[in-house]
Amino acid sequence: MDELDSAIVRELQADGRQSNRALAGKLGIAPSTCLERTRLLQRRGIIQGYRAEVSFKALNRSVQAMVFTQVRPLRRDVVTAFEQSVTRLPEVVSVYTMAGSDDFLVHVTAQDIDHLHAFLLDQFTNRREIIAFRTSIIYQHLTNPVLGPLPPAE
Template identity: 55%
Template sequence: MDEIDTKIMDLLQTDARLSNRELARRLGVAPSTSLERIRVLTRRGVIRGYHADISLTALNRGVQALVAVKLRTPARAAIDGFKEFASRLPEVISVFVVAGDDDFLVHVGVQDLDHLHAFLVDRLSSRRDIAGFRTSVVFEETRKTKLGRLESSAVGA
């Protein structure tokens, strides 16, 4: 990673829709150089993709929660099975396999607290492989949108 690679990442994190020609102009390099640098960063796994930032509130999923899940048996098959199950649920935004007292941290987005309660009771409580879970409702989120820069927003705003 050199200064040009760092600048490419900075520019693409600000606006991933920049054309290669505009990116090259801002970098002060030839378009072919810019394109090759992006290809190398992608091959190396530094750039993993380009994404739209979707408002959960606009999708009527303004209530977010983090659910810490503990399995009865934290064996590989149980971990893989729960991860697959949780990833398929429409309420689930992210699934993290974690170390410590819990096995998973599941980020969910739902319409309201009634839907969160239904998710916990109907989806999670019914699974025999879950020993227990704890839920934390998210009031506000601060997300890094660029390396070194934070953006804050209240959940539901």
């Protein structure tokens, strides 16, 4: 994981579909070398995959919310089952399992407020293990485009 590898990762985070030649050109190395490095990064698990990034609005999901959820009992089986089943719901983008007073943050999307409400009533109110949840609308979600190397941080 030298400087060159970091640069490759950074570039592919910005554009995961740029051609190997283009990437090699930017880095000033031969395409074959670049390909070798990139494949090694995949084999080592540093690059886990490539994903298309889709627009929620274009998919008719204008509303995003974060659902702070408390679950009891906090046993392994209950926690795992909750994570797995909730992650699979189509409205759910991701689930953060956390320390603190809320056990999970569930990032959800819906067409509009009514659908969000219906979703929560159908999927959260009914569940036995959920003892409480609070919902906050997300106005905006910004993502860091470049997860480069961390600063030295002495």
